[in-house]
Amino acid sequence: MGIKLDMVGIVVQDMRRALDFYRLLGLEIPESANNEMHVEVAQEGVRLAFDSVEVAKGVYGGWEEPTGHRIELAFLCESPDALNALYEKLVEHGYHGHKEPWDAFWGQRYAIVADPDGNLISLFV
Structure with a gap:
Protein backbone atom coordinates (compact mmCIF):
# COMPACT_ATOMS: atom_id res chain seq x y z
CA MET A 1 0.00 0.00 0.00
CA PRO A 66 6.29 31.58 8.74
CA THR A 67 6.08 34.20 6.01
CA GLY A 68 4.58 33.99 2.58
CA HIS A 69 1.85 31.81 1.13
CA ARG A 70 3.06 28.22 0.85
CA ILE A 71 -0.04 26.03 1.00
CA GLU A 72 -3.69 26.47 0.17
CA LEU A 73 -6.72 25.23 2.05
CA ALA A 74 -9.73 25.34 -0.29
CA PHE A 75 -13.30 24.75 0.83
CA LEU A 76 -16.03 23.70 -1.61
CA CYS A 77 -19.23 25.68 -1.14
CA GLU A 78 -22.77 24.57 -2.09
CA SER A 79 -23.46 27.31 -4.63
CA PRO A 80 -22.25 30.71 -5.81
CA ASP A 81 -24.81 32.37 -3.52
CA ALA A 82 -23.61 30.31 -0.55
CA LEU A 83 -20.00 31.29 -1.32
CA ASN A 84 -20.91 34.98 -1.54
CA ALA A 85 -22.85 34.80 1.74
CA LEU A 86 -20.04 32.96 3.55
CA TYR A 87 -17.46 35.47 2.37
CA GLU A 88 -19.63 38.38 3.55
CA LYS A 89 -20.26 36.69 6.92
CA LEU A 90 -16.53 36.22 7.52
CA VAL A 91 -15.72 39.82 6.58
CA GLU A 92 -18.59 41.12 8.74
CA HIS A 93 -17.09 39.19 11.68
CA GLY A 94 -13.83 41.10 11.21
CA TYR A 95 -11.78 38.60 9.22
CA HIS A 96 -9.67 39.91 6.35
CA GLY A 97 -11.16 39.47 2.90
CA HIS A 98 -8.07 38.91 0.75
CA LYS A 99 -9.97 38.78 -2.56
CA GLU A 100 -13.71 39.33 -3.00
CA PRO A 101 -15.78 36.71 -4.83
CA TRP A 102 -15.20 36.63 -8.58
CA ASP A 103 -15.89 34.38 -11.53
CA ALA A 104 -12.49 32.87 -12.30
CA PHE A 105 -11.29 32.28 -15.85
CA TRP A 106 -11.11 28.52 -15.13
CA GLY A 107 -14.89 28.44 -14.61
CA GLN A 108 -15.28 28.50 -10.83
CA ARG A 109 -16.73 31.11 -8.50
CA TYR A 110 -13.86 31.90 -6.13
CA ALA A 111 -13.01 34.04 -3.09
CA ILE A 112 -10.09 34.20 -0.67
CA VAL A 113 -10.12 35.12 3.03
CA ALA A 114 -7.37 35.12 5.63
CA ASP A 115 -7.75 33.14 8.85
CA PRO A 116 -6.62 34.75 12.14
CA ASP A 117 -3.06 33.48 11.61
CA GLY A 118 -2.80 34.92 8.10
CA ASN A 119 -3.32 31.67 6.18
CA LEU A 120 -5.11 32.31 2.90
CA ILE A 121 -8.28 30.22 2.69
CA SER A 122 -9.99 29.70 -0.66
CA LEU A 123 -13.73 29.32 -1.07
CA PHE A 124 -14.96 27.95 -4.38
CA VAL A 125 -17.84 26.41 -6.32
Whole structure:
Protein backbone atom coordinates (compact mmCIF):
# COMPACT_ATOMS: atom_id res chain seq x y z
CA MET A 1 0.00 0.00 0.00
CA GLY A 2 1.19 3.52 -0.81
CA ILE A 3 0.71 6.60 1.28
CA LYS A 4 -2.55 8.40 2.01
CA LEU A 5 -3.00 12.01 3.07
CA ASP A 6 -4.53 11.70 6.52
CA MET A 7 -4.14 15.07 8.23
CA VAL A 8 -3.36 18.71 7.53
CA GLY A 9 -2.10 20.63 10.55
CA ILE A 10 -2.28 24.35 11.24
CA VAL A 11 -0.25 26.06 13.95
CA VAL A 12 -2.32 28.77 15.64
CA GLN A 13 -1.46 31.66 17.96
CA ASP A 14 -4.89 31.75 19.63
CA MET A 15 -6.87 28.50 19.60
CA ARG A 16 -10.28 30.01 20.38
CA ARG A 17 -9.91 32.72 17.75
CA ALA A 18 -8.77 30.21 15.12
CA LEU A 19 -11.56 27.76 15.93
CA ASP A 20 -14.16 30.55 15.80
CA PHE A 21 -13.05 31.32 12.24
CA TYR A 22 -13.30 27.70 11.14
CA ARG A 23 -16.68 27.37 12.88
CA LEU A 24 -17.92 30.28 10.74
CA LEU A 25 -16.72 28.32 7.72
CA GLY A 26 -19.08 25.57 8.85
CA LEU A 27 -16.82 23.08 10.60
CA GLU A 28 -18.40 21.44 13.63
CA ILE A 29 -16.01 22.10 16.51
CA PRO A 30 -17.24 21.97 20.10
CA GLU A 31 -16.75 25.10 22.21
CA SER A 32 -15.00 22.87 24.77
CA ALA A 33 -12.06 22.62 22.33
CA ASN A 34 -11.22 26.32 22.77
CA ASN A 35 -8.80 25.63 25.61
CA GLU A 36 -7.10 22.59 24.09
CA MET A 37 -3.52 22.58 22.78
CA HIS A 38 -4.38 20.17 19.91
CA VAL A 39 -7.75 19.88 18.15
CA GLU A 40 -8.73 17.61 15.24
CA VAL A 41 -11.76 17.81 12.96
CA ALA A 42 -12.64 14.91 10.65
CA GLN A 43 -13.43 15.99 7.09
CA GLU A 44 -14.53 12.98 5.02
CA GLY A 45 -11.31 11.00 5.29
CA VAL A 46 -8.85 13.80 6.03
CA ARG A 47 -8.39 15.38 9.43
CA LEU A 48 -7.82 19.09 9.86
CA ALA A 49 -5.76 19.66 13.01
CA PHE A 50 -4.98 22.78 14.99
CA ASP A 51 -1.91 22.97 17.24
CA SER A 52 -0.90 25.75 19.59
CA VAL A 53 2.51 27.33 19.11
CA GLU A 54 3.58 25.56 22.31
CA VAL A 55 2.77 22.16 20.77
CA ALA A 56 4.66 23.10 17.60
CA LYS A 57 7.71 24.10 19.63
CA GLY A 58 7.62 20.74 21.40
CA VAL A 59 7.25 18.75 18.19
CA TYR A 60 9.72 20.68 16.03
CA GLY A 61 12.16 21.82 18.69
CA GLY A 62 11.30 25.46 18.09
CA TRP A 63 9.00 27.70 16.09
CA GLU A 64 9.59 30.56 13.71
CA GLU A 65 6.61 32.50 12.44
CA PRO A 66 6.29 31.58 8.74
CA THR A 67 6.08 34.20 6.01
CA GLY A 68 4.58 33.99 2.58
CA HIS A 69 1.85 31.81 1.13
CA ARG A 70 3.06 28.22 0.85
CA ILE A 71 -0.04 26.03 1.00
CA GLU A 72 -3.69 26.47 0.17
CA LEU A 73 -6.72 25.23 2.05
CA ALA A 74 -9.73 25.34 -0.29
CA PHE A 75 -13.30 24.75 0.83
CA LEU A 76 -16.03 23.70 -1.61
CA CYS A 77 -19.23 25.68 -1.14
CA GLU A 78 -22.77 24.57 -2.09
CA SER A 79 -23.46 27.31 -4.63
CA PRO A 80 -22.25 30.71 -5.81
CA ASP A 81 -24.81 32.37 -3.52
CA ALA A 82 -23.61 30.31 -0.55
CA LEU A 83 -20.00 31.29 -1.32
CA ASN A 84 -20.91 34.98 -1.54
CA ALA A 85 -22.85 34.80 1.74
CA LEU A 86 -20.04 32.96 3.55
CA TYR A 87 -17.46 35.47 2.37
CA GLU A 88 -19.63 38.38 3.55
CA LYS A 89 -20.26 36.69 6.92
CA LEU A 90 -16.53 36.22 7.52
CA VAL A 91 -15.72 39.82 6.58
CA GLU A 92 -18.59 41.12 8.74
CA HIS A 93 -17.09 39.19 11.68
CA GLY A 94 -13.83 41.10 11.21
CA TYR A 95 -11.78 38.60 9.22
CA HIS A 96 -9.67 39.91 6.35
CA GLY A 97 -11.16 39.47 2.90
CA HIS A 98 -8.07 38.91 0.75
CA LYS A 99 -9.97 38.78 -2.56
CA GLU A 100 -13.71 39.33 -3.00
CA PRO A 101 -15.78 36.71 -4.83
CA TRP A 102 -15.20 36.63 -8.58
CA ASP A 103 -15.89 34.38 -11.53
CA ALA A 104 -12.49 32.87 -12.30
CA PHE A 105 -11.29 32.28 -15.85
CA TRP A 106 -11.11 28.52 -15.13
CA GLY A 107 -14.89 28.44 -14.61
CA GLN A 108 -15.28 28.50 -10.83
CA ARG A 109 -16.73 31.11 -8.50
CA TYR A 110 -13.86 31.90 -6.13
CA ALA A 111 -13.01 34.04 -3.09
CA ILE A 112 -10.09 34.20 -0.67
CA VAL A 113 -10.12 35.12 3.03
CA ALA A 114 -7.37 35.12 5.63
CA ASP A 115 -7.75 33.14 8.85
CA PRO A 116 -6.62 34.75 12.14
CA ASP A 117 -3.06 33.48 11.61
CA GLY A 118 -2.80 34.92 8.10
CA ASN A 119 -3.32 31.67 6.18
CA LEU A 120 -5.11 32.31 2.90
CA ILE A 121 -8.28 30.22 2.69
CA SER A 122 -9.99 29.70 -0.66
CA LEU A 123 -13.73 29.32 -1.07
CA PHE A 124 -14.96 27.95 -4.38
CA VAL A 125 -17.84 26.41 -6.32
